[in-house]
Amino acid sequence: MTATLQSMLPLPSADAATLAAWPLAALAFALGACVGSFLNVCIHRLPEDESVVRPGSRCPRCRRDIAWYDNVPIASWAWLRARCRACGEPIAARYPLVEAATGTLAVLALARFGPGASALVAFGFTAALLLITCIDLDHLFIPDEVSLPGIAVGLGVSLLPEGIGIVDAALGALLGGGILWLVAWSYERSTGTEGMGLGDVKLLAMIGAFLGWQAVPAVLVIASVAGSLAGALVVFSAPGRRAARRVAQRLGVRALGPYLRRAARRTAIPFGPFLALGAALVLYVPALGLPWTPLAAG
Numbered sequence: 001m002t003a004t005l006q007s008m009l010p011l012p013s014a015d016a017a018t019l020a021a022w023p024l025a026a027l028a029f030a031l032g033a034c035v036g037s038f039l040n041v042c043i044h045r046l047p048e049d050e051s052v053v054r055p056g057s058r059c060p061r062c063r064r065d066i067a068w069y070d071n072v073p074i075a076s077w078a079w080l081r082a083r084c085r086a087c088g089e090p091i092a093a094r095y096p097l098v099e100a101a102t103g104t105l106a107v108l109a110l111a112r113f114g115p116g117a118s119a120l121v122a123f124g125f126t127a128a129l130l131l132i133t134c135i136d137l138d139h140l141f142i143p144d145e146v147s148l149p150g151i152a153v154g155l156g157v158s159l160l161p162e163g164i165g166i167v168d169a170a171l172g173a174l175l176g177g178g179i180l181w182l183v184a185w186s187y188e189r190s191t192g193t194e195g196m197g198l199g200d201v202k203l204l205a206m207i208g209a210f211l212g213w214q215a216v217p218a219v220l221v222i223a224s225v226a227g228s229l230a231g232a233l234v235v236f237s238a239p240g241r242r243a244a245r246r247v248a249q250r251l252g253v254r255a256l257g258p259y260l261r262r263a264a265r266r267t268a269i270p271f272g273p274f275l276a277l278g279a280a281l282v283l284y285v286p287a288l289g290l291p292w293t294p295l296a297a298g
């Protein structure tokens with residue numbers, strides 16, 4: 001573990017440097033997990049058009065307020081043995097998983113970019129992708145409340161000294177949104193049914209704004225390959241379908257059930273999670289992007 005972190009962080013291999021990196025990584029994980037706790041609120045409330053600020057955290061079943069000491073990311077879930085203190089209803093494993101995943105995204109951003117604005121941008125971007133992924137899996141739509149401000153933020157941070165520049169960012173938003181809009185438009189024209197939501201169009205525009213136009217083709221290829229593989233796995237294998245349903249139940253991803261049934265009838269599958277996967281891979285594995293991707297140099 002020490003060796004992995006050491007090789008990931010841009011630090012000399014001295015033991016002192018490794019020791020110095022650990023508290024920072026732990027702090028990043030803790031702060032990231034707190035952001036993850038907020039993402040859990042957003043995952044629950046954004047699709048219902050509820051405020052993500054007020055009221056405070058509540059049990060979704062008994063609606064009772066959750067005290068701060070029962071709301072510590074990851075730890076409280078384990079401490080309460082995955083049950084609401086008031087009503088004893090099970091709390092889905094997805095809550096601590098989202099918190100742990102968001103903490104991991106913070107450590108990844110720190111390891112890849114070092115302390116600074118780039119790491120913050122990378123963390124904010126990947127946390128937004130995680131939020132979009134969870135909501136798309138649950139409800140089969142991508143909330144405009146995340147993707148539209150995401151486009152604006154992506155264009156804004158491109159102007160930072162470490163940023164990719166407004167030209168690459170704006171072209172990224174146009175190319176990303178434009179390609180998928182064209183695909184959606186021609187699919188609808190040729191089949192008469194809506195195959196791809198406009199949410200995917202806005203998501204790829206946001207990804208293009210953050211990563212630059214150079215990253216768009218790689219993101220699309222990764223998303224299409226991964227999406228097709230997952231789709232084939234779900235549609236063609238009954239055991240895979242049963243396993244997916246069990247995983248969905250355990251994680252509390254309610255709407256995966258109808259999605260699996262719909263996927264079996266060969267209708268639209270959520271593309272957002274695969275676009276998010278492609279974006280995260282291009283961000284953290286620069287070799288996957290085109291050689292002239294601005295981030296590859298960073």
Ligand SMILES: [Zn+2]
Binds near residue numbers: 059060061062063085
């Ligand atoms: Zn409760």
